[in-house]
Amino acid sequence: MRERIKVLITVKTYPTPSWKHFETVCTAGVREDGSFIRLYPIDFRYRDVVDQFQKYQWIEVDVAPAENDPRPESFKPYMSTIETIGPVLSTKDYWAERKKIIFQKPIKSMCELNLSHVKDCSLGLIKASSIVDFQAIPVERDWVGKAKAAQMQIPLHGERKDLEKIPYNFRYIYRCTDPNCNGHEQIITDWEVGQLFRKMRDSYGEDNALTKVKERFFDFICGPGKDTHFYVGRVNQHWTWIIIGCFYPKIEPPKPPKQLSLF
DSSP: OEEEEEEEEEEEEEEEETTTEEOOOOEEEEETTTTTEEEEEEEOSSSSGOOOTTTOOOEEEEEEEOOOOTTEEEEEEEEEEEEEESSOOOHHHHHHHHHHHHHSSSOOOHHHHHHTTTTSSSSSEEEEEEEEEEEEOOSSSSOOHHHHHHOOOOOSSOOOOOOOOOSSEEEEEEEESOOOOEEEEEEEEBBBHHHHHHHHHHHHHHHHHHHOOOOOOOOIIISTTTTTEEEEEEEETTTEEEEEEEEEOOOOOOOOOEEEEEE
């Protein structure tokens, strides 16, 4: 059933080639009640500028439940119906505007999500209690198989836009808030990781780019002054969990206790 909904965009992953849609971006967000939703597929780079919403910006869009996808948060967006609403939410006051929406639902541990069934949950926000490392794992430097064939397609309207493959899988090694957690190793597919690597490589070379990506996503985002959380999602078909984005406001200082009046 088609319906119109309001979504705060929180996640955009790096594009991947698609035979049917040329390329797709997995996009996730939060509804007004704090529940998660996945909007897929979106051929983001082929959209008009008015459709290219930003992270932490509200949109309204017509959606319908995704076909052939058992993940309960997955919906098909009708791209022509997208309307952006207002500016990107502010990061002032320790990201107070964003927290008001994002933190409405209880935050589960990654260990708890691992025990959940795919038909019950496939998106979440988890607290990283101890972040051990951020690594770059070399992979193929070009698209292969179906992905390569999809990337070579010529659109019916407009020009094909080359999509560079990132020759590394970036991953976090961390522990969640479960007291019995033995640690997690998960790749991160956030668009910002790939874009930062490409930008830094073009300016400083590949080795320096890897250093600068780690400085951003480990030293800064996971630094001692940050209240770091990860957006996580299940991969369709494989059902494994990956990190799809970060939420990293500064840690709020404790509020002073209220003084009681003597009168």
